[in-house]
Amino acid sequence: MNIEVCFSPQSYPLFDNKNTIVVVIDILRASSAITTAFFNGVSKMIPIASLEEAYQYKKDGFIVAAERDGIIIDGFELGNSPFGYMNKKVFGKIIAITTTNGTQAIEASKTASKVIIGSFLNLNTVIEFLNKEQKDVLFLCSGWKNKFNLEDTLFAGAAAQALMNNFEFKTSCDSTIAAVELYNLAKDDLFSFLENSSHRKRLSNLELDRDIKYCLTLNQCPVLPILDGKFLIKGF
Amino acid sequence: MNIEVCFSPQSYPLFDNKNTIVVVIDILRASSAITTAFFNGVSKMIPIASLEEAYQYKKDGFIVAAERDGIIIDGFELGNSPFGYMNKKVFGKIIAITTTNGTQAIEASKTASKVIIGSFLNLNTVIEFLNKEQKDVLFLCSGWKNKFNLEDTLFAGAAAQALMNNFEFKTSCDSTIAAVELYNLAKDDLFSFLENSSHRKRLSNLELDRDIKYCLTLNQCPVLPILDGKFLIKGF
Numbered sequence A, B: 001m002n003i004e005v006c007f008s009p010q011s012y013p014l015f016d017n018k019n020t021i022v023v024v025i026d027i028l029r030a031s032s033a034i035t036t037a038f039f040n041g042v043s044k045m046i047p048i049a050s051l052e053e054a055y056q057y058k059k060d061g062f063i064v065a066a067e068r069d070g071i072i073i074d075g076f077e078l079g080n081s082p083f084g085y086m087n088k089k090v091f092g093k094i095i096a097i098t099t100t101n102g103t104q105a106i107e108a109s110k111t112a113s114k115v116i117i118g119s120f121l122n123l124n125t126v127i128e129f130l131n132k133e134q135k136d137v138l139f140l141c142s143g144w145k146n147k148f149n150l151e152d153t154l155f156a157g158a159a160a161q162a163l164m165n166n167f168e169f170k171t172s173c174d175s176t177i178a179a180v181e182l183y184n185l186a187k188d189d190l191f192s193f194l195e196n197s198s199h200r201k202r203l204s205n206l207e208l209d210r211d212i213k214y215c216l217t218l219n220q221c222p223v224l225p226i227l228d229g230k231f232l233i234k235g236f
Helices: A009-014 A030-039 A051-059 A102-111 A120-133 A150-164 A174-186 A198-205 A209-215 B009-014 B030-039 B051-059 B102-111 B120-133 B150-164 B174-186 B198-205 B209-215
Strands: A003-006 A020-025 A044-047 A063-068 A094-098 A114-118 A136-141 A225-228 A231-234 B003-006 B020-025 B044-047 B063-068 B094-098 B114-118 B136-141 B225-228 B231-234
Touching: A003 A009, A003 A150, A003 A174, A009 A102, A009 B009, A020 A102, A020 A120, A020 A150, A030 A044, A030 A094, A030 A102, A030 A114, A030 A120, A030 A225, A030 A231, A044 A102, A051 A063, A051 A094, A102 A114, A102 A136, A102 A225, A114 A120, A120 A150, A136 A150, A150 A174, A150 A198, A150 B174, A174 B150, A174 B174, A198 A209, B003 B009, B003 B150, B003 B174, B009 B102, B020 B102, B020 B120, B020 B150, B030 B044, B030 B094, B030 B102, B030 B114, B030 B120, B030 B225, B030 B231, B044 B102, B051 B063, B051 B094, B102 B114, B102 B136, B102 B225, B114 B120, B120 B150, B136 B150, B150 B174, B150 B198, B198 B209
Parallel strands: A003 A136, A020 A114, A020 A136, A044 A094, A063 A094, B003 B136, B020 B114, B020 B136, B044 B094, B063 B094
Antiparallel strands: A044 A231, A114 A225, A225 A231, B044 B231, B114 B225, B225 B231
C-alpha cells in the first residue's frame, strides 16, 4: 500500500483519492478538538465549512462550535480548543463545528473512500485502523489558509513512519519523505521543535500554550472519528 | 527582510509578492540548465509555458528547448539537460525554452518585483545578489506538476540558511523552517539524501544520474539569470 502526504487542501485535487483512506490533520486545533470531543462522549459531529451554515445549525437548536483565526466567533458556545470539550455538557450531544482550516480540509476530502480524523491524541488508534484496512493512505494536512504548516506535517510523518515500520506500506512521494525526516528530527521534543513555527506563535499570542502542549501529547484519546455521510461518528 | 518558501506554482498566489524578489527553482533540471546556458555564453533565453509557443518560436527560426516528463520533445534540439548547453553552438544565441515545471513557475512569478533563477550551480551568486538587494525574498519551488519536491526544497533551505546567517533576513514561515531543517539534514551528501526522492528515481530510469550529480554541485556557474520583460538575461 502506498502512502502520500498532501500539505494543503488546495493541493488535494492533485492526488488520486477514490480508493484511498484520507486522514484529515489539523493538530492546532480542530482535529485535536474533534478527537477530544469523541473521547468525552460526544455522540456525533457535523463538520461544516461556512459560518452561514453554522448560524443555521444554531438556529435549528444544535450546539455549534465556530472558530476563525484562533478565536470563538461571537454568539457561539465553543471554538476549537480541546478543553472546551472536556465537559459533561457535550456528553451524548450532536455538535456542529466550523474552523479556519480543519473543517475546510474535511469538506475537500469528501470524495475519498473513507475519511478519518487524526491527531497526536489518537495516533496509535489511527495507525491500528490503517493497518487493519490495508488500503492506500493520503494524509491531508489542513495547513493554515492553504499554506504548509509544520505541526500537521509532523503528525503525518509520525504516522507514515509507524506504518512503514511494518513493511506493508511504502512511499514514493517526496512530501512523505520530508514529513518523516522532519518528524524524526522533532520527535524527542515536539513542543520545542515548533517554537518558531507560525501557528505556535499565533496561538501563544492568544495565551494558548496549554492547548498546544495538550495537542502534542500522544494517545490520550484512543478513539477514531470517521466520516459517515455528513456526520463524524466514533469508529472505534 | 522576510524570507518565505512556496512549495509549488499552484500555491504562489497565496503569497504577497509585489515587492518581493522571487527566486525560481527547478533543480532537476530547468533552473540548472538555464544557469549552465548563461555560463556557456547564451545571450538571452525566452521562457515559455506552452508547447504551442515553442513550435511558433521554432518556425520563427529560434533555437528552441522543449522538454516534457524528462524527455526532449520530438523535433526540438534541446531539452533541459544542462549538458546540452555546454556547447559552442549556443554561444551568443537566443534560446526559447519550455519545460514540464520550471518555465511554468517562471510564468506564474511574473507579477513579482524581480525574478531570478536559482540552482546549486549559482547558489553563492544568488545569495550575493539577495544580500545586495535587501528586499523580501520568496523562493518558488517548481515542484513536479504542482506537487512538492525535495530537491527544490533543499536549495531553498540552503539559500535561506545562508541569508539568515547574516542576521538581516528572518522568517516566520513554516515552509522556510522545514526547508532549512531538511537542508541541514541533507547537506553533507545531497545525492544520497535524494536517493528515494521521486524525481531522482524518475531521472535514474532515464539513465540521467550524470545530470543529477552535476545539478547538485555547488557554484560551478557563477552567473545570475534575471527576468527582463519576456527575456531572461545575465544579471551578473
